Amino acid sequence: MTTQQMLDERYGRTRSPARRWIVGAGIAVAVVLVALFGWMTVSGSLDAVDSDATGFEVVDAHSVVLSFQITAPPGRSVACAIEAQDQEHGVVGWRVVEIPAGESHSQALREVIPTTAEATTGFVNSCWVT
Structure with missing residues (x-):
């Protein structure tokens, strides 16, 4: 292992597959929450009098x-x-x-x-x- 690889691993500059999965799941949850909030806003105003x-x-x-x-x-x-x-x-x-x-x-x-x-x-x- 080279010095650069050792330093990258030591200071967290490498990307592990688990980290990518967590970031992807976080983005998916955020998209679902924004869509849910949007739907609640629209559905509440559909029946407004x-x-x-x-x-x-x-x-x-x-x-x-x-x-x-x-x-x-x-x-x-x-x-x-x-x-x-x-x-x-x-x-x-x-x-x-x-x-x-x-x-x-x-x-x-x-x-x-x-x-x-x-x-x-x-x-x-x-x-x-x-």
Whole structure:
């Protein structure tokens, strides 16, 4: 064995087959983790539903008409919890509205919320894909 080979072996400058295998396995694990993280990010946003209240109208002491818009995946049915509140921010009415699947990405809706007392506002609490 030459002096150069002895020095390379002593200071770890040689590549052993086991070391190459460990590096390759580490790279493979990193690629799998990045792919898994990417898939979790994409799959979480596929079923995302966005909602915006566009207006409300207090009809009388027992009902409010809420106008709102949802943005959901086309072809998927959606449910939304809508609320009416009084002047002190107490919930005086709510209901769950089931919206059938549509072909468009966005839908504008008007729904009546029955109330137990006169409401001062109406809004969409949350929406989800059913």
